Amino acid sequence: MKQTDSGAGIQVIDRAVALLDAIARYPEPVRLKILSAETGLHTSTTHRILNSLIDNGFVERLPNGHYRLGLRLLQLGVRLHSSLDLRAIALPFMQKLRDKLGETVNLTIREGDVLVYIEKAVPNRMMHVQQIVGSRAPLHVTAVGKLMLGAGGEEEIRSYTQRTNLPAYTRNTLSSPQKLLEECQSAYRQGYALDNEEAEIDVGCIGVLITDSSGSLVGGLSVSAPIERRRLVWVEDVIETGRAISAQLG
Amino acid sequence: MKQTDSGAGIQVIDRAVALLDAIARYPEPVRLKILSAETGLHTSTTHRILNSLIDNGFVERLPNGHYRLGLRLLQLGVRLHSSLDLRAIALPFMQKLRDKLGETVNLTIREGDVLVYIEKAVPNRMMHVQQIVGSRAPLHVTAVGKLMLGAGGEEEIRSYTQRTNLPAYTRNTLSSPQKLLEECQSAYRQGYALDNEEAEIDVGCIGVLITDSSGSLVGGLSVSAPIERRRLVWVEDVIETGRAISAQLG
DNA sequence: AAAATTTATTTCACAATGCGGAAATTAATT
DNA sequence: AATTAATTTCCGCATTGTGAAATAAATTTT
Known part of the structure; x- marks a missing residue:
């Protein structure tokens, strides 16, 4: 034509x-x-x-x-709506957490077998970890991703493992199906997860899930830092911030 | 391919x-x-x-x-949802009105310059007026259509008139822009409208609008009868039924 | 501020892909 | 059971969607 x-x-x-x-x-x-x-x-x-x-x-x-x-029409329409809402709602909380911990705070949503970074709050210091908004990471190498797999249950973890074959990104990546299963289930029970240089060497992460008022999984919140700067005492702050964001969602 | x-x-x-x-x-x-x-x-x-x-x-x-x-995605998704909901909610009320008046009750929604009949409750008598579900009628020859134009205001009535040129369907059709304007505005103020053999000879109609809880126009309810059987005392019943349906909408 | 680079937009020849007519199959009606 | 109507499948073909190249606009680098 x-x-x-x-x-x-x-x-x-x-x-x-x-x-x-x-x-x-x-x-x-x-x-x-x-x-x-x-x-x-x-x-x-x-x-x-x-x-x-x-x-x-x-x-x-x-x-x-x-x-x-x-239903795809509703899904697309709802996606347009809810991801914008989530980001706007979460941002003030993320900025507060960033200012308290002095590290980068990320907001993620799940898309199939990857996490997508949809918002960030970056500290005002020269050296910090930063993911580009819009970038993606495999579920099994991120703290939030492991929680999402844990939320899906054993069946889903096995299915994900089969689909992806758990490619290794660093020497710390969990490439054993059994290890991943245990890590995801354990993390989910704890309510938080860690990323110990699994996605990238020298990068550590603490992540929690965000749910809406009906309990549905909406996304994830995480703090990323150079591994030697990460503190386990931050876990409580991350959990608390995740809770505060969840409480705001309709 | x-x-x-x-x-x-x-x-x-x-x-x-x-x-x-x-x-x-x-x-x-x-x-x-x-x-x-x-x-x-x-x-x-x-x-x-x-x-x-x-x-x-x-x-x-x-x-x-x-x-x-x-926004078209939202519109289509919402359309899927709301028209199904509207029909299910309205039907019991329509059936009740049908049984009380002994005539056909129609449920309509607006599509651009036409009304679409989306539900009906037909009386159990041999001679009655009936519109096929899915059929359409120009706004200016129907009671509900005139109310919808009235709801849109003078500007919209003029615009509709220009677009359609007000084709006549019977000798009673309002083909004069001025007459239509007056009729629509008057009907809208009254809260109901009549169709006096404007769409089809021998057919009379009483119509009201249906709105949702935010006041948004959702559709229309009408009673159609052979003109000599139509009673103006029904107006109150039609208005009441329209109100009852509107009250049920979220 | 100018030059270089990157990104977005437009153009157009061409063959791949969308088209619709016909036939086959299935479903509904008499 | 026969007939009619609707849906589905098949396939030759030419129209329409394609992507490479050119051009324009925006951004980055010097």
Whole structure:
């Protein structure tokens, strides 16, 4: 297609959106023929695009063959909302903790098998640990990640182990399935976890989980420091800050 | 592409979804280069797909060139939710009203310049007015539609008039901009509206608006009857039922 | 402030992928 | 059981999505 005007767009995406709109107009699941008529698309085109939307979770096909919007739409919408809220709510607490401990405080959320760093509070000193917002780290080499695995239970830990094969990042990385299982379960019971140079040599970390008012896991909070500066007495402060943030979440 | 296996999908849709997911992973607006790297797509491909998503409201580009999820996602998600909820909540009340008046009760939502019938309660008598669920009617020829225009204010009524040119459906249709304006504003002030054979000869209607707890317009409730059977004393019942439904909405 | 580098945007030839017509299959109605 | 309607699958083809290159804009370095 010659893109002769800047608003030309991509036909199949426009069509997919038109189909989503058509479905959205019906409070109850709707048939292929209706959608085809509403959008003016050939039935087999309609069928193909719907299948793609189904594969991607934007549409669901019911056993009777009718179509309705899929939960992926809610998930994406909610993600937009909640991650912004989480960050705004957590930031003042993180800054306070940073000022008290003099080290970097990180806020993370989980995406599949990795942690994503979504906010940070960095101390005003030259040497400090710092993760770029947006960067990612495997679950098994981070304190918060190990807690999240622990929260998921033995089955999930085994599944994660199988999927990832526990690649080693340093000589301290827990690459043994058994060791990881024990560490995650132990950490989860304690309510905090440590990262002892498992992701990067010379970097130590203390992490806790953040939950919302229904108890659902929302993210993680951690303090990262050069390993020789890390103090175990900070654990209580980190736990307390995590609790304070959790208390603010709806 | 040869569709050799049923799960093959449509490449560009998969890519668009991957981009939405990539954006959703970031709590703050994200740059083209990052999205390109995250999805493994060439930058110009990324750029083109994003433009299409922007045109369709799924993504927004900020003045600084960064991208974030667009409100269309929330709208679709919310639409899925609220129209299902509305129908389930309203139905018992509609059935009660139907049984009291002995006529058809309709539930409608607005879609741009038309009303969509999303639920009905039909009386157990041979001759009755009935609109097919899913069918649509122009705003200006329906009682609820006129209320919705009235709720939008003078500016919106004029805009609607310009867009649609007020096509006549019967000799009673209000095709004069001035008459429609007056009727909508008057109806809105009264809290109910009538349809006097404006959509179809011999059909009369009484309609009210339904709002949620924040006062936002959610839909409309109406009673349709053969014109000679319609009684103005029903107005109070319709208003009351509309209020009862509105009171149930979160 | 100027130059260098990086990032974003636009253009366009081309072949891969989305298209829709036809046929096959399944489901619903008579 | 026969008929009709709807959905699904198949596949040749040309339109449309692609990515490389060019250009423009923004950012960083000197």
